[in-house]
Each structure stands twice: as structure tokens, then as C-alpha cells.
Amino acid sequence: GIQVEQSPPDLILQEGANSTLRCNFSDSVNNLQWFHQNPWGQLINLFYIPSGTKQNGRLSATTVATERYSLLYISSSQTTDSGVYFCAVEPSTGGFKTIFGAGTRLFVKA
Amino acid sequence: SQTIHQWPATLVQPVGSPLSLECTVEGTSNPNLYWYRQAAGRGLQLLFYSVGIGQISSEVPQNLSASRPQDRQFILSSKKLLLSDSGFYLCAWSRGDGPEAFFGQGTRLTVV
Numbered sequence: 441g442i443q444v445e446q447s448p449p450d451l452i453l454q455e456g457a458n459s460t461l462r463c464n465f466s467d468s469v470n471n472l473q474w475f476h477q478n479p480w481g482q483l484i485n486l487f488y489i490p491s492g493t494k495q496n497g498r499l500s501a502t503t504v505a506t507e508r509y510s511l512l513y514i515s516s517s518q519t520t521d522s523g524v525y526f527c528a529v530e531p532s533t534g535g536f537k538t539i540f541g542a543g544t545r546l547f548v549k550a
Numbered sequence: 551s552q553t554i555h556q557w558p559a560t561l562v563q564p565v566g567s568p569l570s571l572e573c574t575v576e577g578t579s580n581p582n583l584y585w586y587r588q589a590a591g592r593g594l595q596l597l598f599y600s601v602g603i604g605q606i607s608s609e610v611p612q613n614l615s616a617s618r619p620q621d622r623q624f625i626l627s628s629k630k631l632l633l634s635d636s637g638f639y640l641c642a643w644s645r646g647d648g649p650e651a652f653f654g655q656g657t658r659l660t661v662v
Binding site for chain 2: 471473475481482483485488526528537538539540541542543
């Protein structure tokens, strides 16, 4: 099946710093989403981005489907950005399944 | 707007006891429904998905089963829990003709 790899696995930032999270996938996908899991376990939809670039406040994401990767940018990080960031894809040949990467655990220090 | 409800939020069960977790979706019809499990400190593993009433696909062999008795209801069950069934269980839905998945609040299950 499709492999979804996220890097880095762990990241510690000073408040105000910028960061880039990467998601590589091994096969073609119909869809790609970025989620933020807060400390209470809730998965929050950040972006639905099968291709192109989107921005929402301090967050932006870019997916280059032909090269099988997506990037999530966090600018001017805040302590509330802490948590785990997941990339999830729907394989082109998978049929309605959303497959998750292992996540990037982010801690933003005050 | 669409909402997804999952309960209970936390559950502590003894080994060998049965399990029933329920998930319901409001505000949409014929959704795709999913059960995921997240072990401590790890990613999400897809357990089951359903594209319609009575249609269940299992992704991994395990001690769990799923059922979809109604269009917007998805149930995760076990006849006898194992210690290894502990984890954080998340229900999700997506539109039948759309790809974006939305998640419930999750159930933290501890088997003792």
C-alpha cells in the first residue's frame, strides 16, 4: 500500500520562529489533508490541498502532486501551535481510504 | 452544518469484557464512515471504513468488528477486550462524493 512519510518526527521551536513540515507519499493520490491534533486529541482540519498552494493566517501549505510531496509552513509560531501535525492522503487506487503519516510532534517554547 | 458525535469520551474496561463505541453523523446523508485507532505517541491506523449501510471493509485483522445499522451510525465492537486494544479511537466521516475527512472527539479506551 501507499507509504506516507513525515519529517521531521519531532520539532522544538522558540516562539516566533518559522518552520516547514514535509510529507512525502509513495504513490499517486486523489486528495491530501493536513491536520493538527491538539493536546486533547481533537483532530482539526487545517488544509485540504491535493495540489497547489493555500494560506490561512500564519499557516500555508503547498502540494506538488507530480513530485509526491506536500509542505506545511508555520510562520511566527505560537505556543498554541504545539501538538502533532498529520498529513493524510487518499490513494488514487485505494477507494475512499484516508491514510495517515506518523506525524510531526511540535513543541513551541515561550 | 454537519457534525459528528462520538461517545463515550473515556472508557476503562477489564480484559475480557465487551466493547461498544458509537459514532453518529448529523447534517448529511450517505457519508463514508471510518474508525481509526491511535496508539500512544503514534499515528492513526485505519481499522474499518464503510461506504453504505451494512457495507464494512476491514483494514487489519484484529479483535474488533464494526457495524453500520443506519446510514449515519457507525459502531465499533468487541466481544472480549484484550490489553492491546487500549488506545485512542477516532471516528471520521467524509462525503460520498467528496474527499475531505472530519473527525469526532475520540474515545480514550484503557483496558485493565
